[in-house]
Amino acid sequence: MPPGRTIKNRDQDKALSMRAAIALAISGMERGDGGPFGAVVVRDGRIVGRGWNRVLVDHDPTAHAEIVALRAACRRLGTHVLSGCEIFASCDPCPMCLAAIHWARVDRIWYAAPSRAAAAAGFDDTRFKRELRLPPGKRRLPARRILSAEGAEPFRRWAKMSTRTLY
Amino acid sequence: MPPGRTIKNRDQDKALSMRAAIALAISGMERGDGGPFGAVVVRDGRIVGRGWNRVLVDHDPTAHAEIVALRAACRRLGTHVLSGCEIFASCDPCPMCLAAIHWARVDRIWYAAPSRAAAAAGFDDTRFKRELRLPPGKRRLPARRILSAEGAEPFRRWAKMSTRTLY
16 A cells, blocks of 8 residues: 555544544533533544543543543553553643643544633633642642651552552 | 630641541552552541542553542532542642642642652653643644644534533
């Protein structure tokens, strides 16, 4: 197969994956499950996880489309590591989802709408993004340290465990 | 009750909550559920959600202690909004958990170990933090926009919905 054909197929695959994410955004929103966001995780050209925003229906502030799709893909593949996978999100992921995508070791992000579209629709993560850049003491959300000596104990025990698995 | 006594009780409550988070970190890790992290969500002095790292046992890269505790609290309280609540985390939350705590509208964070302790134990979110500060085009994790016209459709429909709920 000539390279041009392969690239064209690849572009068609990408469009299909993104359209699936957008369709999930619309159907989930219209059912009242949550905001207008959808996502799919793809490996080797096949969708292995689907998600849409379920914040309202699940009473779960972490049930963003991307998180739901990552969890579904991991459940299906039986792993917490999604290297070799790409995520297609109907909108540029928020900081929570972006960090989750990092932790999951996803290879690449594709998105359709920019984050300013989410902000304009009332889902404004701009202030979170600003906050995440600040050191803890300068954030509006107060974060204070207590029991620092006792807080070292889990790590001390972790260091001594022979069976520990990093991720 | 004199104010001093109240403050002392409050300090004792905080210590008890943090000790619960640290105990969950240790027990979860020793069972092999995941890394050495625990968290509890507290409202009106009572623990309403418990969590420990379950990344390995659940095959879920998002199952950090704080996320698990937030979801448990929301399930118990039947809401996706945790204003009026505080979270006690055995370690300074990673960017994913910090953003989740923001989305959940938690009032305040208490933590025991600093994030450098997690990094030293092999859970290094330093590069995520750096990445989150960069614009999408400058990140190591590639993020590309496609189908931008179609990506606007969920938001168009959202704007027309009469029953939409913001969160």
